[in-house]
Amino acid sequence: MIYCQKCGHELDGHEKFCPSCGKPTPNQTYPIRSTPLDEGGFGWSLLGFCVPIVGLVLYLVWKDERPITARDAFRGFIAYLIFLGIALVVYVIFFIGLIGSMNYPYGP
Numbered sequence: 331m332i333y334c335q336k337c338g339h340e341l342d343g344h345e346k347f348c349p350s351c352g353k354p355t356p357n358q359t360y361p362i363r364s365t366p367l368d369e370g371g372f373g374w375s376l377l378g379f380c381v382p383i384v385g386l387v388l389y390l391v392w393k394d395e396r397p398i399t400a401r402d403a404f405r406g407f408i409a410y411l412i413f414l415g416i417a418l419v420v421y422v423i424f425f426i427g428l429i430g431s432m433n434y435p436y437g438p
């Protein structure tokens with residue numbers, strides 16, 4: 331026999347929610363969000379930023395199982411993409427400027 335973790339109401343083992351207080355029971359098919367391993371954190375974002383492919387893979391693997399950790403790893407990946415985009419724009423602007431100065435070596 332199973333008892334509700336919150337109010338102690340007796341459960342028949344099939345309910346997804348306690349009929350007395352509404353607390354989700356362990357019978358639920360989807361995992362409860364507050365699993366101990368799913369704490370996320372800045373370290374995951376940093377990992378996703380430094381090794382973006384790992385951040386992306388972790389997100390795809392954990393998005394259902396550990397949604398918080400997956401989200402933080404994905405944030406690092408997105409931060410990397412933004413950083414890469416800015417670096418590319420700066421590079422292109424610099425490169426265009428370089429070509430421009432080659433065409434007019436003695437200035438206007």
Ligand SMILES: [Zn+2]
Nearest residue numbers: 334337348351
């Ligand atoms: Zn209950």
